[in-house]
Amino acid sequence: MRIGIIGAGALGGTFAALLDRVGHEVVVTARGAQLAAIRERGLRLEGGYGEVLARVRAEEALPVTPDLALLAVKAQDAAAAAAQNARALDGVPVVVVQNGLQGPQALAAVLPTSPRTGAASMIAASFLSPGVVTVTAPGVTVLAAETATAAQRDAAAAVLGAVVEVRTAPDLAGLQWSKLVVNQLNAASAITGTPLQAALESRALTTAVAAAMRETIRVARADGVRLEGLPALPPALIRAIDRLPLPLASRVLRRGVAARMGDVPNPGSTLQSLRRGRPTEIDHLSGAVVAEGERLGVPTPVNRRIVEVVHAIEATGAFLPAGEAARALQA
Numbered sequence: 147m148r149i150g151i152i153g154a155g156a157l158g159g160t161f162a163a164l165l166d167r168v169g170h171e172v173v174v175t176a177r178g179a180q181l182a183a184i185r186e187r188g189l190r191l192e193g194g195y196g197e198v199l200a201r202v203r204a205e206e207a208l209p210v211t212p213d214l215a216l217l218a219v220k221a222q223d224a225a226a227a228a229a230q231n232a233r234a235l236d237g238v239p240v241v242v243v244q245n246g247l248q249g250p251q252a253l254a255a256v257l258p259t260s261p262r263t264g265a266a267s268m269i270a271a272s273f274l275s276p277g278v279v280t281v282t283a284p285g286v287t288v289l290a291a292e293t294a295t296a297a298q299r300d301a302a303a304a305v306l307g308a309v310v311e312v313r314t315a316p317d318l319a320g321l322q323w324s325k326l327v328v329n330q331l332n333a334a335s336a337i338t339g340t341p342l343q344a345a346l347e348s349r350a351l352t353t354a355v356a357a358a359m360r361e362t363i364r365v366a367r368a369d370g371v372r373l374e375g376l377p378a379l380p381p382a383l384i385r386a387i388d389r390l391p392l393p394l395a396s397r398v399l400r401r402g403v404a405a406r407m408g409d410v411p412n413p414g415s416t417l418q419s420l421r422r423g424r425p426t427e428i429d430h431l432s433g434a435v436v437a438e439g440e441r442l443g444v445p446t447p448v449n450r451r452i453v454e455v456v457h458a459i460e461a462t463g464a465f466l467p468a469g470e471a472a473r474a475l476q477a
């Protein structure tokens with residue numbers, strides 16, 4: 147099968163290398179130093195799925211029409227990346243692998259004829275230098291259809307499921323909000339400049355993360371969303387984060403979501419952007435919680451502080467020690 151991957155960074159690069167390894171014809175799009183490195187040396191995948199050197203074709207835009215496409219750029223780049231490839235993607239099933247609430251819904255105007263599916267991935271992949279992606283923890287990827295039919299979603303799930311663990315979920319919004327709860331972990335590592343595991347060693351900071359998750363859960367509920375899309379976030383954990391006193395909730399959080407992150411240091415995707423000097427996705431993570439909270443009348447002071455602090459770090463490069471980070475997030 148010919149598979150087009152738009153945005154061969156951390157996750158796009160992971161899928162590209164793994165799909166190449168099992169014999170698909172993989173064509174990727176990339177830009178800047180990443181494009182040059184893939185063309186010169188191939189795409190090297192290391193870590194949890196083994197070592198792969200994928201000699202995939204890399205271009206600025208898809209030169210051919212694929213049978214299936216994955217769009218795996220940051221939320222703020224998605225519409226432009228889709229528009230750049232709109233002709234090649236006409237009518238092609240597209241899986242949008244993205245955190246935040248926009249996903250495939252934001253591409254309706256750009257890719258009107260593509261059956262679209264959203265994907266929330268728990269794979270932790272690091273892209274810190276051109277041409278090399280390291281999987282620090284394999285994980286499940288969950289697919290939920292937007293305009294795709296269940297059959298088209300399942301067909302995409304079968305292709306991806308041959309190389310990583312894949313599940314499907316019935317409700318895209320429930321899946322996206324569930325992942326947004328989990329992504330509150332990103333803030334801790336982005337603000338401290340340390341891997342997730344190290345950031346969560348601080349009780350005070352984990353408590354702040356639990357508070358941000360609680361706000362996210364409450365905004366989702368006010369929006370009528372059922373958070374049941376991700377195996378990493380079972381109903382009992384959601385209840386605990388929502389209802390227990392925060393210090394207790396933070397302990398449950400550490401045992402639940404955080405424990406699934408494995409031992410290999412994972413600089414979440416937000417910290418990776420900071421380390422590469424790229425804009426972060428924070429406006430589409432905590433920023434989305436703030437915007438939806440405003441619309442629905444649910445207070446989100448911790449998420450608001452996260453957005454402010456991460457933007458300050460984008461501007462100054464000055465990370466905060468964990469205790470200071472926890473204080474900075476106190477509303």
Ligand SMILES: NC(=O)C1=CN([C@@H]2O[C@H](COP(=O)(O)OP(=O)(O)OC[C@H]3O[C@@H](n4cnc5c(N)ncnc54)[C@H](OP(=O)(O)O)[C@@H]3O)[C@@H](O)[C@H]2O)C=CC1
Pocket residue numbers: 152153154155156157158175176177178180206218219220221223226227228230243244245246267268269270271272273414415424427
């Ligand atoms: N990394 C992870 O472990 C996980 C990430 N996610 C989510 O998956 C999505 C992708 O994240 P991730 O893989 O980390 O992101 P990366 O930044 O590592 O990869 C995206 C790549 O796409 C490139 N890109 C952006 N626009 C274009 C374009 N128009 N044409 C070609 N290339 C383009 C970027 O270039 P440039 O660097 O120049 O901007 C970058 O190299 C995000 O929504 C993220 O939140 C979800 C789960 C885990």
Ligand SMILES: CC(C)(CO)C(=O)C(=O)O
Pocket residue numbers: 245267268269270271328329331332412413414415416
């Ligand atoms: C699953 C997790 C937390 C992996 O690091 C992620 O979604 C991210 O880094 O954006």
